Amino acid sequence: MWRRVASLSSSISSSFLAQTASRLNTWESLTTGIAQQAKGVIAPKEKTPFITFVLGGPGSGKGTQCIKIVETFGFAHLSAGDLLRREIASKSADGAMILNTIKEGKIVPSQVTVKLIQKEMELSDNHKFLIDGFPRTEENRVSFERIIGVEPNVVLFFDCPEEEMVKRVLNRNEGRVDDNLETIKKRLTVFQALSLPVINYYSERGKLYTIKAIGTEDEIFEQVRPIFAAFEQTVG
Numbered sequence: 697m698w699r700r701v702a703s704l705s706s707s708i709s710s711s712f713l714a715q716t717a718s719r720l721n722t723w724e725s726l727t728t729g730i731a732q733q734a735k736g737v738i739a740p741k742e743k744t745p746f747i748t749f750v751l752g753g754p755g756s757g758k759g760t761q762c763i764k765i766v767e768t769f770g771f772a773h774l775s776a777g778d779l780l781r782r783e784i785a786s787k788s789a790d791g792a793m794i795l796n797t798i799k800e801g802k803i804v805p806s807q808v809t810v811k812l813i814q815k816e817m818e819l820s821d822n823h824k825f826l827i828d829g830f831p832r833t834e835e836n837r838v839s840f841e842r843i844i845g846v847e848p849n850v851v852l853f854f855d856c857p858e859e860e861m862v863k864r865v866l867n868r869n870e871g872r873v874d875d876n877l878e879t880i881k882k883r884l885t886v887f888q889a890l891s892l893p894v895i896n897y898y899s900e901r902g903k904l905y906t907i908k909a910i911g912t913e914d915e916i917f918e919q920v921r922p923i924f925a926a927f928e929q930t931v932g
């Protein structure tokens with residue numbers, strides 16, 4: 697059961713209390729489903745969530761390797777980019793803003809992305825999550841911790857030379873609005889400036905697993921496999 701003890705003094709503001717309550721609600725609904733269980737509405741999620749962030753530059757192979765991890769280790773795959781593209785396709789209120797941001801190779805405000813991830817986590821029956829392409833900035837990272845109230849167990853970093861990433865993106869052929877030379881250059885600049893500090897942050901905390909993302913897809917997966925195999929007993 698995920699439980700956190702909050703020591704709240706009377707001087708804490710109501711907005712902080714509201715935020716804390718919201719975080720605890722998220723925590724609860726992601727894990728034990730206590731309220732629902734009491735009412736007999738849905739089955740509780742008894743297992744402790746296991747969260748993996750999947751990081752790397754554009755075209756480094758995150759999505760490709762996530763598919764293999766899902767097949768082999770039974771994770772739920774939550775791609776931040778896919779969730780944002782789904783918002784664009786659904787013509788939601790944020791859709792136009794998200795489209796412009798992606799075309800510009802920039803990063804969508806964290807609150808928008810974290811809310812989408814939160815919703816998917818709450819809807820999932822799985823307790824093992826691969827969160828692909830997130831966090832891309834320190835703001836993303838802090839926002840996730842604040843809203844979801846949890847840190848990742850594992851952070852994968854697909855380390856790939858720029859030249860190879862550009863080649864892969866330009867050959868991807870999936871009709872993405874950001875798969876063009878102009879946008880990829882901007883995305884690489886954003887990756888260097890905003891994403892590498894996040895990768896360093898997790899490296900300093902001993903959570904980072906760096907994969908040399910060169911070679912065939914299968915060769916790369918053979919670097920990934922032992923990381924999850926080592927956790928399999930404890931994660932379930």
Ligand SMILES: Nc1ncnc2c1ncn2[C@@H]1O[C@H](COP(=O)(O)OP(=O)(O)OP(=O)(O)O)[C@@H](O)[C@H]1O
Pocket residue numbers: 752753754755756757758759760761777829864865867868869909910911912913916
């Ligand atoms: N090891 C590999 N060798 C050659 N091509 C690859 C390899 N891995 C993936 N690709 C191809 O490179 C392209 C980019 O891969 P993928 O979409 O997995 O990258 P990504 O890291 O998810 O990128 P993005 O951040 O832009 O979503 C795809 O067309 C994929 O098929």
Ligand SMILES: Nc1ccn([C@H]2C[C@H](O)[C@@H](COP(=O)(O)O)O2)c(=O)n1
Pocket residue numbers: 754776777778780797798801802803804805809828829830831832836874883
């Ligand atoms: N945390 C994120 C993830 C993605 N985006 C936007 C900006 C990216 O260039 C684009 C595509 O993501 P990908 O499919 O390459 O993972 O989506 C973002 O703003 N924040």
Ligand SMILES: [Mg+2]
Pocket residue numbers: 758759775777829
């Ligand atoms: Mg991807």
